[in-house]
Amino acid sequence: LKLGCLFSSSGTMxxxxxxxxxxxxxxxxxxxxKGGVLGKQVEVLVTDPASDWPLYxxxxxxxxxxxxCSALFGCWTSVSRKSVLPVVEQNxxxxxxxxxxxxxxxxxxxxxxxSPPASSVLPALEYLMSPDGGxxxxxxxxxxxxxxxxxxxxxxKGYWESKGFDESSWREHYVPFGFSNFQTLVNEIRQFASExxxxxxxxxxxxxxxxxxxxxxxxxxxxxxxxxxxxxxDVLEADLEGLDTAPMVGHLNCWAYLQNAxxxxxxxxxxxxxxxxxKGNLPYSPDTVIDPMVSAYDGVHLxxxxxxxxxxADPDAVRAASxxxxxxx
Numbered sequence: 001l002k003l004g005c006l007f008s009s010s011g012t013m014x015x016x017x018x019x020x021x022x023x024x025x026x027x028x029x030x031x032x033x034k035g036g037v038l039g040k041q042v043e044v045l046v047t048d049p050a051s052d053w054p055l056y057x058x059x060x061x062x063x064x065x066x067x068x069c070s071a072l073f074g075c076w077t078s079v080s081r082k083s084v085l086p087v088v089e090q091n092x093x094x095x096x097x098x099x100x101x102x103x104x105x106x107x108x109x110x111x112x113x114x115s116p117p118a119s120s121v122l123p124a125l126e127y128l129m130s131p132d133g134g135x136x137x138x139x140x141x142x143x144x145x146x147x148x149x150x151x152x153x154x155x156x157k158g159y160w161e162s163k164g165f166d167e168s169s170w171r172e173h174y175v176p177f178g179f180s181n182f183q184t185l186v187n188e189i190r191q192f193a194s195e196x197x198x199x200x201x202x203x204x205x206x207x208x209x210x211x212x213x214x215x216x217x218x219x220x221x222x223x224x225x226x227x228x229x230x231x232x233x234d235v236l237e238a239d240l241e242g243l244d245t246a247p248m249v250g251h252l253n254c255w256a257y258l259q260n261a262x263x264x265x266x267x268x269x270x271x272x273x274x275x276x277x278x279k280g281n282l283p284y285s286p287d288t289v290i291d292p293m294v295s296a297y298d299g300v301h302l303x304x305x306x307x308x309x310x311x312x313a314d315p316d317a318v319r320a321a322s323x324x325x326x327x328x329x
Contacts, residue, residue: 001037001313003028003300004045004063006074006084011051012178012208016238016292017076019284020098021046023293024073026276027300037304038311045069049080051177051208057083064093070313071096071303073296077207078102078148085110094315096303098295100256102151108319111302113295115256117155124231124254125159128201134229137198138169140189142214143205145174152205152233169197179210182217190221193228202230211239215248225250236290255291265328269294298329 009018021044028042036042045067049055056075063069064087071094075081078101088095088109096111103116127133141156143149153172160169171192173185193200206214211234218230224247235253259270270289277286303318305325310317 001040001307002043002045002067002069003303004047004060004067004069004072004074006047006049006056006060006063006072006080007076008051009048012210013051013076015209015241016236016290017051018048019238019282019290020073020076020293020296022276022280022282022284023273023297024300026273027297029276030272031300031304037307038313042304053077053079053083056080057087060084060087060093060095061091064088064091069093070307071315071318073098073299075099076292077146078151079146081110082147092315094303094318096296096299098292098299100291102148102155104151109315111299111322113299113302114292117152120254120256121152121155121233122159124233124252125156125203128229128231128252129163134199134201136201136229137165138192138195138200139171139203140192140200140228141170141172141203141205142185142189143172143174144177144179144207144210146177148207149174149205153203156203175206175210177208177210179206180213182214183221186214186217186221186223189228190223200228202228204230204232205234207234211235212243215240215243219244219247236292237288238285238290241285241288257291257294259289269297269329294329298327301327301329 005021005024007017007020008014025044028044031037032041047059049059060072063072073096075084075097076099081097084095096113098113100114100120128136141153230251232253237259273289274286277284302325306318306321307313310321
């Protein structure tokens with residue numbers, strides 16, 4: 001049984017997205033060590049869409065039609081998912097999507113493995129606006145220029161309006177993928193923060209290599225969490241590798257999983273990942289685990305459970321068998 005991977009190991013998303021190929025392979029190797037699925041071994045076919053959104057669709061079509069993959073695991077950005085969506089819908093494939101996302105989409109050909117805004121972004125804002133979170137009253141939205149940041153910020157603005165804030169309470173700005181020179185923008189944020197109206201925060205939705213570049217600039221300019229807290233909606237442990245994180249203490253990120261969660265299952269997962277990286281001599285930190293890795297890993301095991309329940313890997317049968325399944329992740 002073949003699974004196809006659509007995660008970039010080159011381009012602006014490579015550092016964080018590429019490791020999802022490996023965690024899918026790790027999950028498949030666990031299944032194979034226990035006899036496979038329906039008595040068959042699981043083979044993982046890895047591609048590299050190179051952070052090029054149309055290429056995801058092209059490679060996804062090849063994995064489904066030419067390679068006859070039973071399911072696809074892939075995409076990080078919502079724009080890459082939107083690129084693959086018509087491919088899986090036209091060819092009745094299944095895409096397991098491991099990222100939190102903006103909602104406002106529901107396809108029978110996509111298994112959404114992570115959280116929409118109502119269970120992630122809005123509770124985070126609610127916390128920051130509370131006395132415990134510092135009573136935020138003003139909001140600078142900074143994002144990469146594509147569907148997820150723009151849709152999330154639209155949802156945020158509607159939320160703030162429902163709480164009685166007017167448009168003067170926020171500012172929004174978008175930068176291209178791979179943007180790195182944040183000096184002028186951080187000066188603009190500093191100016192916004194100096195204006196009256198209450199505690200400001202930054203709602204950060206830049207992605208990929210822009211994340212460490214942004215944090216390097218606010219560190220360079222001496223801005224700490226006690227001045228202007230950052231709520232990073234895409235910031236992961238992997239984005240901070242190589243940064244001096246001491247000046248970043250107090251900033252927040254928002255995910256369904258963080259690697260320092262204490263549980264025996266998490267300890268086992270981290271240990272297994274470390275061994276997998278070291279044995280395979282993979283180009284990733286053996287000590288860093290990120291939320292979408294866990295969702296992708298869970299997704300492989302949920303797919304396997306559905307195939308076993310259905311007695312076949314046909315997408316319609318797997319879809320029907322998926323309802324009510326759970327996996328102790």
